[in-house]
Amino acid sequence: MQDPDLAVSRHPVTLRVLVEEKLRAAIAAGRFTPGQRLIERELCDLLGVGRTSVREALRQLEAEGLVTTVPHRGPVVSTISASEAEQLYALRGLLEGFAGRTFAERRPKEPLRRLRAAVKALEQAAAGSDRGALIASKTEFYDALLEGCGNAFVQQALKTLHNRVTLLRATSMTQPGRLAESLAEIRGIADAIAAGDAGRAEQSCISHIRSAAKVALEVLADSEASSTSNP
Secondary structure, three states: OOOOOOOOOOOOOOHHHHHHHHHHHHHHOOOOOOOOEOOHHHHHHHHOOOHHHHHHHHHHHHHHOOEEEEOOOEEEEOOOOHHHHHHHHHHHHHHHHHHHHHHHHHOOHHHHHHHHHHHHHHHHHHHHOOHHHHHHHHHHHHHHHHHHHOOHHHHHHHHHHHHHHHHHHHHHHOOOOHHHHHHHHHHHHHHHHHOOOHHHHHHHHHHHHHHHHHHHHHHHHHHHHHHHHOO
């Protein structure tokens, strides 16, 4: 049965992209969880599209690291270990610190407008406890941050890392007290960039990533310990 939350409008040019976006958002929101099988027939029914579109979308998500093809099981939502996550966050902190510093130095008008609008949207989503809106507005915040830094290579590297972080974002943001902390950190980043304070913008970005990493790594470590003790 077609699911209205996942169903997409049919358009020959953008259909594959829309299917990718729907599946990416569903993974980010925890609708599909790490290790869960992604059965083509079921996805076709949920999305209201044909198998070709689903297969193409799954191939793209596999290239991004969100989906893994397992022998004899087919596509599943990728898992990420605590060790992998620690490495990912370490690199992300370096790159986003650079992005924040560069954005503050440049302060291009349109990305700055987008950044401020994303912060407002994130605050509204947090007030309404809408997880989907939270993920979408945080994604828009990072898109604006990447646009504002003006470095195509940093943008490309961070987009790859952000796709992997998608597997962790719902976990970290739903921990008690983390959402309020994250909002305060994001406001601090936006304020520093708007003020042109490059040093503070860089440090605010790094601190935000370190805080998110701490929460996510604790959850992953607990999950791995539980799996080991309960095989």
